Amino acid sequence: MNTSADQLKKIEAQEYDDLVNQTKPKPTVLKNCIWAFVIGGLICTLGQIILNFFMGQGLSKLDAGSATSVVMIFLAALFTGLGWYDVLGKHAGAGSIVPITGFANAIVASAMEYKREGFIFGVGARIFSVAGPTLVFGFAVSVVIGLIKVVFG
Numbered sequence: 001m002n003t004s005a006d007q008l009k010k011i012e013a014q015e016y017d018d019l020v021n022q023t024k025p026k027p028t029v030l031k032n033c034i035w036a037f038v039i040g041g042l043i044c045t046l047g048q049i050i051l052n053f054f055m056g057q058g059l060s061k062l063d064a065g066s067a068t069s070v071v072m073i074f075l076a077a078l079f080t081g082l083g084w085y086d087v088l089g090k091h092a093g094a095g096s097i098v099p100i101t102g103f104a105n106a107i108v109a110s111a112m113e114y115k116r117e118g119f120i121f122g123v124g125a126r127i128f129s130v131a132g133p134t135l136v137f138g139f140a141v142s143v144v145i146g147l148i149k150v151v152f153g
Helices: 002-023 029-056 061-082 084-092 100-113 119-126 132-152
Strands: none
Touching: 029 061, 029 084, 061 084, 061 100, 084 100, 100 119
């Protein structure tokens, strides 16, 4: 009796999977890639315009780069707080996540989500819940690359 019940469950599961595969929308990979490229490029173009502005004001390239990063992070945090960055992310995908603005979005979104739990146990404890793994693996890879450079010259 158990065997026939198990077979029936397998058949039902397969029928369900077939139904889901028929009804779910097919991803438009090419369109998504184009949008990611365009939006990511526009974000980087905005960064270049800001960098050129700061260099035109007499800042060195290093100082202008630092100031540009601060402005881009501020804009991403502001747009996240206003709810605009989520709308951008729906259309841009990885194009809005990969630049430094995506990192700022991840931190601010986590802070906003856990704000209701308080500033210490909510925001303070969970602000890096999304961006934390990126930092950990980024630091780990940089240490490994540094060691490889030291050992192999």
